[in-house]
Amino acid sequence: MLTRKGKYGLKALVHLAHLPPGTLAFVSDIAVSNNIPKKFLDAILGELRNAGFVQSRKGKVGGYRLARPATEIKIGHVIRVLDGPLAPFPCASRTQYQRCDDCDEATCQVRHMMLEVRTAIAAVLDSRSLADMRDATNDDVLLELKQQA
Amino acid sequence: MVVSDRPRKSIVIVGGGATGVILAAHLMRRRDDGFRVTLIEKREEVGRGLAYSTTLPSHRLNVIAERMSAYADDPLHFSRWFTAEHPDAIGASQFFAERSEYGRYLSELFAELLSFEASSGRLRRIEAQCTRIQPAGSGLDVQVSDGTSLAAHAVVLATGHVLDGLSELDVATRLDSAEDTPVDSRSRIVVLGTGLSMIDAWLSLRHRGHVGEIVAVSRRGLLPHPHARQRNPIRLDVADIPLGTELSYFVRWFAELIEETERAGGDWRDVIDGIRPFNQQIWRDWPATAKRRFLEHTKAWWDIHRHRIPSGIYAEAEKALAAGDLKLLAAKVVGCRKLDDGSIELSLRRRGAAAVDVLSCSRVYDCSGFVKDVSRTSTEPLHSLFQQGLARTDPLRISLDVTPDCAVVDAAGRPSTKLFAAGPLTRGTFFEVDSVPDIRLQAARLAEIVTR
Numbered sequence: 001m002l003t004r005k006g007k008y009g010l011k012a013l014v015h016l017a018h019l020p021p022g023t024l025a026f027v028s029d030i031a032v033s034n035n036i037p038k039k040f041l042d043a044i045l046g047e048l049r050n051a052g053f054v055q056s057r058k059g060k061v062g063g064y065r066l067a068r069p070a071t072e073i074k075i076g077h078v079i080r081v082l083d084g085p086l087a088p089f090p091c092a093s094r095t096q097y098q099r100c101d102d103c104d105e106a107t108c109q110v111r112h113m114m115l116e117v118r119t120a121i122a123a124v125l126d127s128r129s130l131a132d133m134r135d136a137t138n139d140d141v142l143l144e145l146k147q148q149a
Numbered sequence: 150m151v152v153s154d155r156p157r158k159s160i161v162i163v164g165g166g167a168t169g170v171i172l173a174a175h176l177m178r179r180r181d182d183g184f185r186v187t188l189i190e191k192r193e194e195v196g197r198g199l200a201y202s203t204t205l206p207s208h209r210l211n212v213i214a215e216r217m218s219a220y221a222d223d224p225l226h227f228s229r230w231f232t233a234e235h236p237d238a239i240g241a242s243q244f245f246a247e248r249s250e251y252g253r254y255l256s257e258l259f260a261e262l263l264s265f266e267a268s269s270g271r272l273r274r275i276e277a278q279c280t281r282i283q284p285a286g287s288g289l290d291v292q293v294s295d296g297t298s299l300a301a302h303a304v305v306l307a308t309g310h311v312l313d314g315l316s317e318l319d320v321a322t323r324l325d326s327a328e329d330t331p332v333d334s335r336s337r338i339v340v341l342g343t344g345l346s347m348i349d350a351w352l353s354l355r356h357r358g359h360v361g362e363i364v365a366v367s368r369r370g371l372l373p374h375p376h377a378r379q380r381n382p383i384r385l386d387v388a389d390i391p392l393g394t395e396l397s398y399f400v401r402w403f404a405e406l407i408e409e410t411e412r413a414g415g416d417w418r419d420v421i422d423g424i425r426p427f428n429q430q431i432w433r434d435w436p437a438t439a440k441r442r443f444l445e446h447t448k449a450w451w452d453i454h455r456h457r458i459p460s461g462i463y464a465e466a467e468k469a470l471a472a473g474d475l476k477l478l479a480a481k482v483v484g485c486r487k488l489d490d491g492s493i494e495l496s497l498r499r500r501g502a503a504a505v506d507v508l509s510c511s512r513v514y515d516c517s518g519f520v521k522d523v524s525r526t527s528t529e530p531l532h533s534l535f536q537q538g539l540a541r542t543d544p545l546r547i548s549l550d551v552t553p554d555c556a557v558v559d560a561a562g563r564p565s566t567k568l569f570a571a572g573p574l575t576r577g578t579f580f581e582v583d584s585v586p587d588i589r590l591q592a593a594r595l596a597e598i599v600t601r
Contacts, residue, residue: 052395052436067395068436077393077434086388115386122388126434 006083008036009044010133013078016054017070017134024063044082051081070134076125086125088117158184160599161291161299163279163530164307165190166198168572168588170255171219172307175589175596177262177272178220184600185271187301188259189293191278196255198309201248207352209245209459211345212584213380217251219258221589230254245459275299282530282568283537289567303599306530306549306557306570310583311520313528320485320493321515324350335361336511339495343367343477345456346516348466351475363475364508366497367517370479371453372470375463377416383423390427396439399431400447421454429587432580433553437544444545452518480506485513522546539568543577551575555595571595 011034016025027045031038045064048054055067066073076086103111160176162169165188176186188195192202210217218226231246231254232238259274266272278294282304292298312323321341322328332338338354340347343365351363383406391402407420424431432440443451458466469475483505484496495508520526524535524542531549534540538560543550549570551557556564571591573583581587 050395051391051398052439072393072436074393074434077391080388080391081394081398085386118386118388122386126387126392 002079003083005040005044006079008034008041009048009078009082010075010130011036012041012045012064013048013053013066013070013073013130014134016064016066017130019065021069022065024057024061024065026063030064047081048078053078053081066130070131071129073130074126075128075130075133076122078130079125086118086122088114088121157182158302158600159288159300160184160186161289161301161304162186162188162307163282163291163304164198164309165192165195165259165274166307166309166572167196167200167255167585168198168309168592169305169307170196170259171585171589172305172571172592172595173272174219174258174262175592176600177266179596179600181600182269182271185273187273187275187299189275189277189279189291191276191294193276194252194256195259195274197252199312201252201255203252203349203353204249205353205356206247206249207356207462208248208349209462210248210251211245211376211456211458212586214244214246216586217246219255219585219589221586221593227251227254230257279530281533282539283533284539301567303567303569305555305595305599306568306574307572308528308531308574310573311523311526311528311531311548313526320487321513324353324514324516332511333361334359336492337362337364337509338512338514339363339493339508339510340365340514340516341367341482342516342518343370343372344452344516344518345373345458346518348373348458348462350514350516351466351469352462355469360474361511362473364478364510365475366478366480366482366495367449368479368481368500369449370477370500371449372466372477373453373456373458373463374418375460376457377418378460380422381415381419382425383410383415383419385423385427387427387430390424390431392431392434393436394439395436396442396447399435399439417454418457425581428581429579433578440545444547520547523548534568539565545577548577549574551578553578554598555591569595569599 012030015030015034019025027041028038030036031041045054045056049056049064052067053073054064056062056064080086162172169188169190173186173188176184214228214231215224218224218228220226231250234250263272263274275293279291280294281292283290283292285300289301289304290298291301291304334357338359338361340350340363344367347365351365354363391399403420403424407417410420411417435443466475470477478497479500480497481500482495483498486494488494491511493510493513495510495513496505497508498505522542523531523546526532526535531540534557540557541550541560542548549557551570551574552564554564555569555571555575556566557568557570558564572588575591576582579587579591582591
């Protein structure tokens with residue numbers, strides 16, 4: 001389930017993916033331009049650093065940058081780190097599984113289909129990279145601009 | 150039946166060990182007759198490569214019979230063969246068969262395929278060594294040691310583990326090689342490595358009647374763990390696994406999963422076995438730094454938990470360790486010297502120690518695992534493939550560089566449309582592809598790819 005944390009993390013990573021390779025960005029700049037509370041962003045970037053997606057440098061010339069090229073960082077990999085297993089709801093995860101009190105999982109048709117949904121989610125998110133997300137054109141905006149013209 | 154005149158696609162498999170035979174078997178399962186397969190193997194009998202050429206009864210499979218079928222979708226294929234051969238065997242799917250028996254299974258499987266395909270002409274076998282592969286027209290020219298050459302549309306390299314250049318020590322010998330001459334049975338022998346191959350070597354030496362001390366040396370000196378009585382893998386899904394993260398992050402997640410499983414009454418083996426279906430994907434998605442760190446720091450731990458031995462053999466090893474017949478040493482070899490009387494002096498620095506000890510022995514066997522750099526091999530046809538720029542190593546240099554479709558990547562980084570590889574030669578890309586449960590899946594996929 002994509003939480004605010006996952007969304008903010010992806011926005012921050014896309015921000016970093018726009019920078020020329022090797023350039024560092026200040027947390028405050030990322031926070032302001034993406035409308036993310038700075039304290040929250042600090043925590044998120046800390047987790048992304050632990051997982052090896054970003055690198056940081058302390059001090060006046062410090063900040064964050066991607067640890068690897070944006071083409072090598074997959075969206076699904078980032079979401080697992082920030083939001084846990086890619087599961088549409090709790091009983092569809094195996095590691096962070098929570099049993100529903102009100103149904104029998106072996107015969108629950110809802111759960112059965114949700115397992116299929118989970119597989120589909122993973123297939124999409126694990127094949128899209130940060131570079132794909134960065135370079136995706138925002139079709140809605142383009143359409144609107146065209147119509148206005 | 151109408152026999153078509155259109156030229157059939159010629160597919161050559163180089164190497165007739167387990168990988169080559171299982172691949173041939175999967176190709177023969179295909180219904181079309183638009184191709185023919187030639188298997189080149191220098192040994193008289195196919196199916197008996199490095200793993201299954203042993204004749205020693207105590208050399209057993211490290212995987213239970215029901216996971217050793219040549220076909221993943223027919224898991225009892227091997228068990229059925231075994232029960233037919235040994236009608237009095239009970240529970241033949243749950244035990245660890247002798248490796249020589251498994252070699253015979255593969256050999257008979259291939260013989261059966263050959264005779265079944267005699268009229269179709271889809272399968273033949275050449276008893277020779279492949280000496281060189283080179284481009285010729287739109288295909289490849291495969292040269293063999295009897296002086297002939299074959300024109301191929303597609304070639305699959307299935308030559309197995311690269312063994313020459315394994316050790317940087319030139320005093321080391323490979324077990325059962327030509328240099329493996331008899332030594333004084335009371336002398337001390339050193340084995341480099343403490344994993345599965347060391348266990349094999351120790352069993353062989355004991356079988357030969359060696360009574361002297363056997364010292365097994367590796368950086369950490371860790372023995373493989375025994376199998377549990379029952380396999381009970383946890384169920385995992387790809388959505389649960391933190392793919393693409395740095396090694397430290399992944400290891401922490403994995404350790405927590407083991408703790409949780411054990412708290413719930415499970416065993417660490419259940420976690421190791423549960424993650425197995427995802428090992429290739431985990432490896433593929435790791436950044437290059439994680440792969441390097443894994444080989445350097447974590448592989449030793451992983452190997453002893455992942456590559457386990459039957460509990461009976463483990464018990465025997467423990468007995469030998471207690472009696473002092475077998476010794477484990479966590480140390481690094483820092484030097485070696487061959488003396489005039491033929492004995493060898495090894496300089497060893499024990500783990501965590503500064504001082505260097507000298508250990509003299511009559512023989513050093515190399516059972517230490519991965520080759521440091523595959524491109525330094527002098528074995529054909531790999532050597533000339535590297536020389537012609539038709540192949541290159543993966544970034545870690547542990548195998549050939551191949552695509553996820555097993556196509557060999559050339560020196561300029563272009564994947565071949567004609568040259569493929571299978572088995573241990575592809576482990577830079579897949580990592581775990583040296584045991585039958587993985588090889589049979591790869592073979593099924595390759596059979597589809599090369600007949601396209």
